[in-house]
Amino acid sequence: MEKQPRLLASQLLLKNSLFEVSLNRVLLTWKEIATKKKRVSGGIHHPFKVGTSHGVSVSEILAVRELDVDCGTKDDGRWQKMPQKSTEAYPYAFTVSYVERAWQHRWRCSDVTFHCLEGALCQQWVQTIREQLTALTSRPKHLLVYINPYGGKQQGERIYEQKVAPLFTLASISTHVIVTEHANHARDHLRTEAELKKYDGVVCVGGDGMFSEMVHGLVSRTQRDNGVDQNSPEEKLVPCTLRIGIIPAGSTDCICYATVGINDPVTSALHIIVGDAQPMDVCSVHHNNTFLRYSVSLLGYGFYGDMLADSERKRWMGPARYDFSGFKTFLTHHYYEGTVSFLPATDILGTPRDKTRCRAGCFICQHNGQLYSEDAPEICETDPDVSDSEYKGGWRVIRGKFLAINAASMSCACPRSPKGLSPAAHLADGTTDLILVRKCSRFNFLRHLLRHTSKYDQFDMTFVEVHRVRRFRFTPRYCQSDSELDLRENGKRLFSQICRDHPACSCSPAYSSWNCDGEILPHAAIEVGCVTTPYNLLCKYTVHSESIQTPSLFPHFFTL
Ligand SMILES: Nc1ncnc2c1ncn2[C@@H]1O[C@H](COP(=O)(O)OP(=O)(O)OP(=O)(O)O)[C@@H](O)[C@H]1O
Numbered sequence: 001m002e003k004q005p006r007l008l009a010s011q012l013l014l015k016n017s018l019f020e021v022s023l024n025r026v027l028l029t030w031k032e033i034a035t036k037k038k039r040v041s042g043g044i045h046h047p048f049k050v051g052t053s054h055g056v057s058v059s060e061i062l063a064v065r066e067l068d069v070d071c072g073t074k075d076d077g078r079w080q081k082m083p084q085k086s087t088e089a090y091p092y093a094f095t096v097s098y099v100e101r102a103w104q105h106r107w108r109c110s111d112v113t114f115h116c117l118e119g120a121l122c123q124q125w126v127q128t129i130r131e132q133l134t135a136l137t138s139r140p141k142h143l144l145v146y147i148n149p150y151g152g153k154q155q156g157e158r159i160y161e162q163k164v165a166p167l168f169t170l171a172s173i174s175t176h177v178i179v180t181e182h183a184n185h186a187r188d189h190l191r192t193e194a195e196l197k198k199y200d201g202v203v204c205v206g207g208d209g210m211f212s213e214m215v216h217g218l219v220s221r222t223q224r225d226n227g228v229d230q231n232s233p234e235e236k237l238v239p240c241t242l243r244i245g246i247i248p249a250g251s252t253d254c255i256c257y258a259t260v261g262i263n264d265p266v267t268s269a270l271h272i273i274v275g276d277a278q279p280m281d282v283c284s285v286h287h288n289n290t291f292l293r294y295s296v297s298l299l300g301y302g303f304y305g306d307m308l309a310d311s312e313r314k315r316w317m318g319p320a321r322y323d324f325s326g327f328k329t330f331l332t333h334h335y336y337e338g339t340v341s342f343l344p345a346t347d348i349l350g351t352p353r354d355k356t357r358c359r360a361g362c363f364i365c366q367h368n369g370q371l372y373s374e375d376a377p378e379i380c381e382t383d384p385d386v387s388d389s390e391y392k393g394g395w396r397v398i399r400g401k402f403l404a405i406n407a408a409s410m411s412c413a414c415p416r417s418p419k420g421l422s423p424a425a426h427l428a429d430g431t432t433d434l435i436l437v438r439k440c441s442r443f444n445f446l447r448h449l450l451r452h453t454s455k456y457d458q459f460d461m462t463f464v465e466v467h468r469v470r471r472f473r474f475t476p477r478y479c480q481s482d483s484e485l486d487l488r489e490n491g492k493r494l495f496s497q498i499c500r501d502h503p504a505c506s507c508s509p510a511y512s513s514w515n516c517d518g519e520i521l522p523h524a525a526i527e528v529g530c531v532t533t534p535y536n537l538l539c540k541y542t543v544h545s546e547s548i549q550t551p552s553l554f555p556h557f558f559t560l
């Protein structure tokens with residue numbers, strides 16, 4: 001790395017030891033001169049430490065504040081007594097708050113206090129560090145925050161007040177906080193009322209459903225403002241300029257976990273404060289040229305659709321509803337007949353079976369699916385290994401009986417499955433991984449599910465296939481025209497009722513529902529495209545076949 005010129009260098013006192021403290025445009029470092037007792041840091045590691053040298057990247061300094069020489073800390077109200085020795089010889093002091101990496105991708109806020117001989121020197125340090133922080137233009141200053149008081153374990157408000165708000169205050173971020181009063185409150189407010197110009201980003205405190213509300217509110221407003229017809233599956237989406245962030249307080253928290261590496265409110269707040277950003281793929285879902293929804297994590301038909309439909313009736317159980325409904329859905333073992341057509345993403349590097357993972361600075365995402373793989377296979381007319389598949393104009397068509405059809409636009413890692421539904425999926429490559437699980441025995445399906453929680457490959461099974469695609473369509477059997485929709489919907493309800501009344505019935509209903517990021521879609525036949533758009537400050541998102549780059553307020557995690 002190029003050596004940066006020093007902005008400041010002084011000998012300062014830290015915990016009764018003298019340190020050479022130095023600041024350049026990139027790093028704040030402190031190195032012990034007079035060795036005293038060594039400090040044990042209780043399992044938490046400094047960003048880097050060479051012997052008694054410590055360093056923190058300027059981009060990860062949260063705040064700096066002067067201490068009151070007589071009484072303790074100014075500014076943040078947390079008064080602390082100054083050590084006796086330092087007030088005698090080094091009566092002036094300042095505290096630097098910075099990000100410390102902790103265990104399993106967690107971030108924590110840590111403080112270091114330096115004592116100076118002279119007040120002018122102390123002020124020079126504080127002012128210089130503040131100037132450095134002001135120069136960091138990617139950091140948000142004004143945020144619009146939506147809290148879902150009913151997400152997950154209903155702890156959203158407490159999590160925000162106790163863990164997040166103090167950090168935003170410390171980092172001098174102003175906030176406008178709205179506690180939602182009903183479902184879609186945040187989406188509608190963002191779409192129609194919110195004065196977006198006043199903010200650098202929007203933050204939601206909740207789960208994947210709240211994140212989805214942010215995406216729908218912001219993306220819809222951006223398309224409307226730019227005259228884009230969302231109902232046309234072929235229209236290019238215009239990227240949003242505002243970033244979105246999530247403070248995890250939901251049941252699955254898959255979008256947070258898959259982007260940050262952990263579902264921890266403090267870690268997410270710190271990523272937001274330092275201005276980490278990550279674009280992300282967004283899939284638009286249509287039915288007969290009518291826009292239905294956007295998806296950023298899972299679009300699942302069959303197993304995940306049925307499980308969600310059952311779990312929605314058990315919201316009172318909190319996150320445990322997924323375990324209950326998951327077990328019940330596994331026992332019902334329904335399969336669904338239909339045709340999946342998809343456009344394979346052949347012009348990119350990477351496959352769903354790769355061992356490499358999408359991490360901060362991901363090479364494939366940086367090029368956003370624009371790289372051309374020299375080894376990309378030519379599309380052939382027929383595939384001799386798969387008798388029920390065919391190719392039509394670059395599209396591949398597969399008919400069959402499926403226990404699950406899943407499209408994962410990101411890994412979908414979450415606490416239940418830390419590697420996720422598609423571990424090698426990329427956050428922003430403009431593709432989604434289409435996973436087809438054909439009809440098989442209960443035992444084999446259980447083996448497949450359990451592999452999501454172990455080191456074994458969930459795709460290495462004869463009844464599972466996975467394809468990286470730009471677009472796909474699903475048409476259930478017996479459902480070829482839209483005029484049959486009402487009939488189908490009524491038929492589905494009727495059939496479901498019959499099966500509920502006759503639990504011994506082993507038949508499968510004709511239709512499942514789509515689970516779209518945790519929301520149920522009413523149509524079985526859908527058309528999906530994937531595009532990359534940003535979710536930063538707060539996040540990163542991608543959907544259709546082309547890429548739209550929008551900023552995100554999220555963190556790209558795993559920046560070790
Ligand atoms: N005030 C509210 N009252 C009722 N529902 C709300 C309210 N605010 C938001 N919602 C809805 O609650 C649903 C679930 O919220 P959220 O995603 O935050 O939690 P979750 O479903 O428990 O978590 P996950 O999506 O991670 O599984 C969302 O679809 C959202 O639209």
Ligand SMILES: CCCCCCCCCCCCC/C=C/[C@@H](O)[C@H](CO)NC(=O)CCCCC
Binds near residue numbers: 421450
């Ligand atoms: C017998 C043991 C089997 C264990 C199998 C574990 C497999 C876990 C795969 C993880 C898939 C997460 C997909 C994410 C979906 C979210 O968009 C959605 C909204 O939050 N959540 C669910 O639909 C709720 C999804 C709940 C998943 C359990």
Ligand SMILES: [Ca+2]
Binds near residue numbers: 427
């Ligand atoms: Ca993707």
